Amino acid sequence: MLKNLSIKNILIIEKLDIEFACGLNVLTGETGAGKSILLDCLGFVLGWRGPADLVRQGVDQGEVTAIFELPKDHPALLLLSDAGISDGRDVILRRVNGKDGRKTAWINDRRVSADLLRSISEYLLELHGQHDDRGLLDPKGHRHLLDQYGGHFDLLENARHAWRNWSSEKNVFQKEIDALNSLEKEESFLRHAVAEISSMQPQIGEEEILDKKRRLMQVEQKLKEKIDRAAQILGRDAVEGMMSDAMRWLESVAGELDGKLDAAVTALSASFSSLHDAVFEIESYLDASETDSYDLLSTEERLFAIRGLARKYQVAPDKLPEFLENVVLRLEALEGGKGKLEDRQKAVAAADVAYKTAAKALSRARKSAAVALDAAMAVELEPLKMDRALFSTSVSKSDAGAHGIDFVRFLVETNPGTPAGPLGKIASGGELSRFLLALKVCLRPSDDSRTVIFDEIDRGVGGATADAVGRRLATLAGVSQVLVVTHSPQVAAFASKHFRVKKHQLELETLSDVMELDKIARIDEIARMLSGDKITPEARAAANALIKS
Numbered sequence: 001m002l003k004n005l006s007i008k009n010i011l012i013i014e015k016l017d018i019e020f021a022c023g024l025n026v027l028t029g030e031t032g033a034g035k036s037i038l039l040d041c042l043g044f045v046l047g048w049r050g051p052a053d054l055v056r057q058g059v060d061q062g063e064v065t066a067i068f069e070l071p072k073d074h075p076a077l078l079l080l081s082d083a084g085i086s087d088g089r090d091v092i093l094r095r096v097n098g099k100d101g102r103k104t105a106w107i108n109d110r111r112v113s114a115d116l117l118r119s120i121s122e123y124l125l126e127l128h129g130q131h132d133d134r135g136l137l138d139p140k141g142h143r144h145l146l147d148q149y150g151g152h153f154d155l156l157e158n159a160r161h162a163w164r165n166w167s168s169e170k171n172v173f174q175k176e177i178d179a180l181n182s183l184e185k186e187e188s189f190l191r192h193a194v195a196e197i198s199s200m201q202p203q204i205g206e207e208e209i210l211d212k213k214r215r216l217m218q219v220e221q222k223l224k225e226k227i228d229r230a231a232q233i234l235g236r237d238a239v240e241g242m243m244s245d246a247m248r249w250l251e252s253v254a255g256e257l258d259g260k261l262d263a264a265v266t267a268l269s270a271s272f273s274s275l276h277d278a279v280f281e282i283e284s285y286l287d288a289s290e291t292d293s294y295d296l297l298s299t300e301e302r303l304f305a306i307r308g309l310a311r312k313y314q315v316a317p318d319k320l321p322e323f324l325e326n327v328v329l330r331l332e333a334l335e336g337g338k339g340k341l342e343d344r345q346k347a348v349a350a351a352d353v354a355y356k357t358a359a360k361a362l363s364r365a366r367k368s369a370a371v372a373l374d375a376a377m378a379v380e381l382e383p384l385k386m387d388r389a390l391f392s393t394s395v396s397k398s399d400a401g402a403h404g405i406d407f408v409r410f411l412v413e414t415n416p417g418t419p420a421g422p423l424g425k426i427a428s429g430g431e432l433s434r435f436l437l438a439l440k441v442c443l444r445p446s447d448d449s450r451t452v453i454f455d456e457i458d459r460g461v462g463g464a465t466a467d468a469v470g471r472r473l474a475t476l477a478g479v480s481q482v483l484v485v486t487h488s489p490q491v492a493a494f495a496s497k498h499f500r501v502k503k504h505q506l507e508l509e510t511l512s513d514v515m516e517l518d519k520i521a522r523i524d525e526i527a528r529m530l531s532g533d534k535i536t537p538e539a540r541a542a543a544n545a546l547i548k549s
Contacts, residue, residue, distance in 0.1 A: 001481035002125070002451045003067045003090070007041050010054050010062040010097075012503070012512045019516070023496030024477035027485045027514070028525055033501040034512030035485045039127070039455060042066065045095045046125060047105065047117025055099045057509070065094045068124050074449055076123035085110045091124075093117065127453045128436045137423055137436075143366075143408035146393060149443050150369030155362040156404070162355035163402040169351040173344045180341065183334040190331050193313065197324045202306050207317035210303040217296040224286070231282045240279055243272045355400070362404045367395050370408075373442060380438035383468035385461065386431065389414050391439075410439070433457040434469065441472045444479055451481045458488040466490035489529040493546035498522045523547065 007016040012034055027035050040051060045064040055062040068091045070076060076091065085107055095105040095117070105112050107120070147156055183190070234240060247268055254261045310317040370393035377391040390413040398407035411420040414431055423435060437457055458469045470491040476482055477496065486492055498517045503510060517525055526543035527535045 001069055001449070002042075002483070003069045004065075005038070005042060005067075006063075006065040007038075008063045009056040009059045010041050010044070010064060011037050011051075011056060012510050013037060013041070014056065014511050016512075016514055018499065018514055020481070020483070021497040022477075022481055024474055024494055025481070025483045025497045025499070026492045026495035027483070027499045027501055028487070028492050028529060029501030030503070031487075033503045035501045036455070037512060038501065038514070039453065039485065042125070042453075043127075044097070045093050045105075045117075046121035047095070047114040048121065053101075054097050059099070061096050061098045063094065063096045065092065067092050068451075070124075071449055074123065076120050079120060079123065080107065083112070083116060085112070091120075093120070123450065125451045125453065127455065128433075128440065128457065139409045139422065142393075142410050143403060143406065145443050146366055146369055146373065146395075146408050149373055150365055152362060152365050152369070155358070155365050158358040159355070159362045159404045160402045162351070162358040163400070166348070166351040166355040169344070169348045173341075173348045176341055176344055180334065180338070183330055186330070187334060190327050190334070193327050194324065194331065197309060197313075197320060197327075200305060200309060200320075202309065202317065202320040204318050204321055207303065207306050207310075210299055210306070214296065214299050214303055217299065221296060227282060228286060231279065231286060234275065234279050234282065236279075240272075240275055243268070243275060247272060359400065359405045363395070363406050366404075366406050366408065369393075370395050376442045377438055380441055380472070381434070383464070384434045384438060384472075385465040385468075386414075386434055386438075388416060389431065389435075390416075390420070391435065392420060433459060434461070437469060437472055437476075441476055444476055449480070451483060452476065453483045453485075455485045456487065457484065458486050458491050462488065462490070470494040487529065489526045489543065489546060492526050492529060493543075495522075498525065500525050 001022060002020050004020070005016075005018045007013045009015075018038075027038065029035050040054070041064045043049075044054060045066045068076075069089055070091055072089075080086075080091065092108055093105070094107075095103060097103050103114065105114060105117055107116070147153075232238060236244075247265065250261055250265050250268065254265050306317050306320070309320055313320070313323055315323045373393050374391060381387060381389055381391065392411045392413070394407075394409045394411050396407050396409075397405060399405075410423050412423050412431075412435060413420040423432070423439075433454070433456070437454065440452065454473065457473075458466050461469060466488040467490040469488065470493060473482055473484055473491060474494040484491060484495075492498060499514050500517055500521070501512060501514050503512050515521075523540055523543045524535055526546060527539035530542055531539035
């Protein structure tokens with residue numbers, strides 16, 4: 001509830017401190033005394049849009065502070081916690097308006113934006129008046145209000161759950177269709193890739209092994225070339241052949257030289273034998289290395305083929321086996337996808353049936369609650385002298401969603417035979433106020449911790465009708481703190497706490513003040529409201545009778 005409202009230097013208020021109470025708080029005073037200024041100040045500290053220039057003339061800034069006492073689990077405290085603001089039983093809102101137009105706000109001494117103030121205000125206070133376009137007049141909230149009235153919490157949760165499940169199943173089904181369509185477009189590519197890579201059967205690490213083997217074999221090939229050149233020089237067509245010829249020539253003449261060349265022939269024969277052995281070993285090595293040349297060629301062919309596949313499919317050579325495995329899985333998904341789609345489609349159909357069942361159950365409950373609400377409103381409107389008016393709750397079809405399949409709107413018909421229309425457009429000022437009061441009484445939740453404000457809701461009514469208004473305000477104040485700005489003595493008589501707003505004309509300026517009335521002052525104020533400026537004993541007696549009733 002709103003505990004305290006403190007105002008400094010706002011419009012014609014110099015300094016004001018008001019302590020509110022539970023129940024029905026009534027503000028009265030002559031027209032122009034400044035009652036609407038109090039609401040402007042309250043709207044200002046809550047971040048609502050209002051008059052641009054609020055600062056009292058001749059001062060640098062104006063300030064409004066509002067203190068709300070909230071229960072431990074109040075939703076406003078959760079919002080504050082999310083914003084990183086420490087909470088407690090009291091929430092202190094303070095907002096300053098400089099004469100240059102700049103506005104600064106704090107919540108519990110933490111500087112905040114006007115947007116956060118407005119968000120918090122939705123949970124703290126509810127304003128109803130002749131020109132109010134918030135709360136009950138906003139069709140966007142009518143479905144929620146009807147669900148609250150009918151207690152449709154479980155049915156609504158069932159519909160929300162079924163909607164989420166249906167939406168999830170549809171999303172998964174659509175994703176699987178898209179994936180299958182994509183795979184069908186790639187089918188020829190996938191099959192070719194499987195055939196091509198499978199025929200090669202590349203292994204992890206094989207490219208590195210082949211590359212190292214190729215490099216070694218290339219080195220050996222260069223060495224072989226040098227060995228081959230040596231073999232050619234030492235072979236039969238070169239050194240070996242020439243030594244053989246030299247030995248034949250020396251042996252043919254050695255017998256005629258009485259052994260003079262025997263030592264030379266012997267040495268040459270030994271050298272030739274060693275040369276022959278060396279040439280044999282070299283040629284044997286070269287004969288064996290012909291196989292190595294073929295191995296180099298096959299190694300290079302496989303190495304280049306693996307690298308070519310890697311470039312073609314844009315993966316690293318070592319990733320080719322993994323790529324092949326993924327392609328095979330995609331083909332398997334394609335081949336088994338149609339069967340899975342049929343199962344998924346059945347799941348979507350089942351979720352659709354479950355949602356429609358839940359939504360229809362909620363819709364039936366809403367229509368039943370609408371009938372009950374219309375009947376309750378008829379009962380409330382009759383003592384408010386609106387027995388010829390007709391209130392109706394329209395439940396029509398809307399696009400399906402988590403909320404169900406219904407669009408709910410409150411309609412009124414103020415005179416028989418006239419077409420029904422939206423509450424805020426059909427009813428006149430006084431009628432609208434009474435409609436709002438009756439609707440608020442019918443819809444009041446037992447745990448609503450918001451402060452409810454009615455601004456001159458009794459305008460244009462008096463006598464028994466005003467008394468009926470007062471009684472309903474008192475009833476509403478039994479579950480919520482209520483603030484009423486009124487000119488009706490019948491309404492003021494039901495106050496738990498009564499404040500009088502009065503304007504004082506000083507030499508250089510006009511100031512407005514608010515005074516909490518004790519029992520005697522309260523009788524005088526209600527008497528003034530009954531008789532005018534001159535308070536008679538009869539008026540006091542009537543005022544006392546009103547209060548006692």
